[in-house]
Amino acid sequence: MPAAHPQPLWQQRYGSADAPSAEPGNALIEQLLAHRSVRAYLDQPLPDGTLETLLAAAQSAATSSNLQAWSLLAVEDRQRKARLAALANDQAHIVQAPLFLVWLADFSRAARLAERHGRELQAVEYLDSLLVGGLDAALAAQNAVLAAEALGLGTVYIGALRNNLQAVIDELQLPPLVFPVFGLCVGYPDPSRPAAIKPRLPQSVVLHRETYRLDEQEPRRLDDYDRQVDAFYRAQGLENPPWSRQVIDRLASVDSLHGRERLAQVLHRQRLALR
Ligand SMILES: Cc1cc2nc3c(=O)[nH]c(=O)nc-3n(C[C@H](O)[C@H](O)[C@H](O)COP(=O)(O)O)c2cc1C
Numbered sequence: 001m002p003a004a005h006p007q008p009l010w011q012q013r014y015g016s017a018d019a020p021s022a023e024p025g026n027a028l029i030e031q032l033l034a035h036r037s038v039r040a041y042l043d044q045p046l047p048d049g050t051l052e053t054l055l056a057a058a059q060s061a062a063t064s065s066n067l068q069a070w071s072l073l074a075v076e077d078r079q080r081k082a083r084l085a086a087l088a089n090d091q092a093h094i095v096q097a098p099l100f101l102v103w104l105a106d107f108s109r110a111a112r113l114a115e116r117h118g119r120e121l122q123a124v125e126y127l128d129s130l131l132v133g134g135l136d137a138a139l140a141a142q143n144a145v146l147a148a149e150a151l152g153l154g155t156v157y158i159g160a161l162r163n164n165l166q167a168v169i170d171e172l173q174l175p176p177l178v179f180p181v182f183g184l185c186v187g188y189p190d191p192s193r194p195a196a197i198k199p200r201l202p203q204s205v206v207l208h209r210e211t212y213r214l215d216e217q218e219p220r221r222l223d224d225y226d227r228q229v230d231a232f233y234r235a236q237g238l239e240n241p242p243w244s245r246q247v248i249d250r251l252a253s254v255d256s257l258h259g260r261e262r263l264a265q266v267l268h269r270q271r272l273a274l275r
Helices: 009-014 027-033 050-059 078-087 092-096 108-116 127-150 165-171 218-235 243-252 260-269
Strands: 070-075 099-106 154-158 178-187
Touching: 009 027, 027 127, 050 070, 050 099, 050 127, 070 078, 070 127, 070 178, 078 092, 078 099, 078 165, 092 178, 099 127, 127 154, 127 178, 165 178, 165 260, 218 243
Parallel strands: none
Antiparallel strands: 070 099, 099 178, 154 178
16 A cells, blocks of 8 residues: 555655655655555455454554453444444445444443452543553554555544444443443445545644643644645545634534533443543
């Protein structure tokens, strides 16, 4: 995938202003820099063993206290994918992708283990455990994303799976102490609708050294970034609002949570994050 880019990868990732002179010169890092979310897939099945390969990559990620407090639910049934898509903002790529992975924070396995040993698990009710399970699931998922990209596949995360969380839990028949953190579409990218590398914020506004210090150039650099993302959208034929407005709109009102404002109640029903 990283081969044959019109511009050097650093330049695509940051724009010409911020690009250092040399490319990383490392195949894995080049693959990381070439990441893009894929929202158009071919109607082509995945080779046998792909799921197992992605899972092995995922399970190779670091995991907090080696708890391995996550599970993976693989959905290939078209009807089930369609029902999940309907619950996740009608995103067509969920149905189109041959494989839809649901990444679960999962303390139910530990609870079953404890029960066999006649013990209770008080710590799983605390917010930190939800973070641990969510972080474990995210690290695992990102490893699977990288493995998929290395195999020439494309992916896109589906956070909208939390929009109708209770319905998703019911559809997937998730027991207590299990929480779907997000979904992930996996499939062969449709070459007729290619995705491009989306520019990121300049390193200078993201990186702090030793202590958190505001860069007085931040407003100017964010305005520059807005212009850069505008140019990116135009090149993609997209008419999106500027990046800064997207950020503000996404966070300004509860409406933009699209149902996720009810997360705490659903989590409590799952016996998670009670305190
Ligand atoms: C946790 C998470 C949830 C996301 N949810 C969605 C989603 O529901 N639908 C979607 O199209 N993209 C989703 N994305 C993809 C982001 O929009 C995308 O990563 C971001 O715009 C940067 O683009 P890039 O991945 O192509 O670099 C999600 C990404 C993450 C990390």
